[in-house]
Amino acid sequence: MKRVAYIFGIGVVVIAIGVLVLGGDDKKRSPIWDYMPRAISAVFGPKPVKEFAMIDHNMQSVTHETYTGKYLLTFFGYTYCPDVCPTGLSDISQALDILGPNAEKIIPVFVTVDPNRDTPEILKEYLENFHPKFVGLTGTKAQIDTLAKIYKARYVKMKTEDDDPGTYYMGHTSTIFLTGPDQQLITSYNRDVKPEAMALSLKSILLR
Amino acid sequence: MTHKILLNTLFASAFLLASNGVFAKDYQLGDLKISSPWARASAGPAKTGAAYIVKISNTGAKMDRLIGVAGSIAKRVETHNNIIENGIAKMRHVNAIDVHPGHATSLKPGGYHIMLMGLKAPLKAGQTFPLTLSFEKAGEIEVTVEVKKIGAGRKMKMDRSKMKH
Numbered sequence: 001m002k003r004v005a006y007i008f009g010i011g012v013v014v015i016a017i018g019v020l021v022l023g024g025d026d027k028k029r030s031p032i033w034d035y036m037p038r039a040i041s042a043v044f045g046p047k048p049v050k051e052f053a054m055i056d057h058n059m060q061s062v063t064h065e066t067y068t069g070k071y072l073l074t075f076f077g078y079t080y081c082p083d084v085c086p087t088g089l090s091d092i093s094q095a096l097d098i099l100g101p102n103a104e105k106i107i108p109v110f111v112t113v114d115p116n117r118d119t120p121e122i123l124k125e126y127l128e129n130f131h132p133k134f135v136g137l138t139g140t141k142a143q144i145d146t147l148a149k150i151y152k153a154r155y156v157k158m159k160t161e162d163d164d165p166g167t168y169y170m171g172h173t174s175t176i177f178l179t180g181p182d183q184q185l186i187t188s189y190n191r192d193v194k195p196e197a198m199a200l201s202l203k204s205i206l207l208r
Numbered sequence: 209m210t211h212k213i214l215l216n217t218l219f220a221s222a223f224l225l226a227s228n229g230v231f232a233k234d235y236q237l238g239d240l241k242i243s244s245p246w247a248r249a250s251a252g253p254a255k256t257g258a259a260y261i262v263k264i265s266n267t268g269a270k271m272d273r274l275i276g277v278a279g280s281i282a283k284r285v286e287t288h289n290n291i292i293e294n295g296i297a298k299m300r301h302v303n304a305i306d307v308h309p310g311h312a313t314s315l316k317p318g319g320y321h322i323m324l325m326g327l328k329a330p331l332k333a334g335q336t337f338p339l340t341l342s343f344e345k346a347g348e349i350e351v352t353v354e355v356k357k358i359g360a361g362r363k364m365k366m367d368r369s370k371m372k373h
Contacts, residue, residue: 079251082258082324084290084297086248087317090359117253126251129359154296167255167326174297191297191318 050150050183054111054143057124057136064183071106071186071206074177076153078114078170079126084191085110086129088174093131094195095202102206103133105181111137111147113155113172151177151185178205238346239268240307245339245353247324248360250331257282257324257331258317259339259353265312273304274313276342283326285339290318299323304344333357 053063073092077085089110096103108131112118115138118126123136138144148155153173176189176198186205189198235242247259266272277285288299305320307313315321322339324331331337335355342348 080254080256082248082250082254082256083288083299083317083321086251086258086358090317093359122252129249129251129357154294156296158298164255164326169256169299171293171296171298173295174292175295 052143052147052150054137054139054147055120057120057127057138059120062135062137067107068183069105069181071181071202072109072177072179073106073202074109074111074151074179075174076111076113076148076151076155076172077174078112078172079118079122080114081170081172084174088176088191089127089130089134091191091193091195091198092176093134095198096131096133098195098199099202099206102203105206106133106202108134109137110134111144113144113148113170115139115141115144117166148173153177178202233352235349235351237341237343237349238272239266239270239309240272240343240346241265241267242341242349242351245351246360247322247331247337247353247355249333249355249358250327251358252330254330255282255325255327257327259315259322259324260317261315261322261351263312263314264307266307266309269309270345271309272307272346273344274307274341275304275344277322277339278342279324279337279339280328281331281337281339282324282328284323286323286325287315287320288323289320307343331355 051064053061056062073096075085075088075092077088079085089108092108096106096108099106110123110127110130112123118136118138120136120138123138127134127136137147139147151173153175155170155172158169158171174191176191176193178186178188180186187201189201233244242261242264244262245259246262247257250257264274274287277287279285287302287305289302291298291300301323302320305313305315313320333355336352337355338350339353340348340350
């Protein structure tokens with residue numbers, strides 16, 4: 001009897017931890033998940049890598065495996081964005097310049113939330129204005145949604161007051177995300193972070 | 209001989225000064241000092257641009273407000289702010305931007321800015337264009353906006369074209 005209770009108890013605990021580790025619907029996940037990812041992965045092994053597939057600015061297919069071993073600094077935006085995106089991309093570029101050779105393992109990534117207008121060619125031309133290592137990613141709406149979901153980034157098409165259907169704006173998460181060689185999220189920077197501060201933070205992470 | 213050298217030096221200095229954008233200007237309008245209006249070059253086919261003013265200082269005793277911006281550079285010119293709503297960054301049209309007495313306001317990347325909607329032609333780095341600023345108390349003034357490269361940082365110091373990678 002005691003033994004059954006014992007096994008049952010362990011079973012409950014394992015199932016509970018399993019639910020926490022493997023997640024479930026984003027909205028229902030436990031808040032503990034936010035605070036204990038490292039502890040959990042230390043005990044139970046690395047989190048599953050979330051898969052994605054996109055096209056880069058050179059029309060090459062990329063997936064979650066393309067950048068294994070690299071740190072990615074990812075920013076969601078669109079090329080028609082007049083203020084937040086050029087500013088964010090410029091900040092990232094400056095941070096990488098400040099880092100110098102330490103930036104070797106970092107790849108800056110610009111993911112468009114506006115695939116209708118941001119073709120690979122447009123992305124390529126746009127990114128020439130920023131750090132030469134910048135990768136631009138686009139894809140179908142479903143592919144972009146998958147990648148956005150991995151980062152818990154959101155975006156929305158805004159209504160424009162113009163009568164011109166070609167002129168519209170996108171609202172989008174403007175956080176800069178840093179993922180590590182194991183493709184897990186390390187930290188994020190809000191868009192007010194100055195390049196010098198971002199560089200310092202990146203340096204301490206890279207040299208851990 | 210010296211004449212020629214002098215003349216050449218003068219020309220060279222003038223050229224250097226001009227190309228460094230040292231003519232980034234300050235304007236005085238009543239109690240307001242308006243410093244360095246600038247804009248980003250627009251991206252490729254994009255018809256929207258953003259312009260900024262490094263500082264508007266109010267040395268007077270009364271509040272003033274920027275209540276309008278006008279220019280022929282675009283179909284519509286408006287003042288906007290950036291807000292974050294539910295984790296999503298959005299732009300919001302604002303009717304006025306306050307400049308408090310004894311304080312300064314900045315229109316800068318990520319914050320208040322002037323939206324140039326429906327650009328009649330792409331904005332290119334190095335060009336300038338006029339904008340008329342309307343203040344509630346101080347009145348109107350036409351300023352010259354300098355267009356910087358799209359990758360211009362917040363401090364406008366870094367020029368990527370000079371960097372070799």
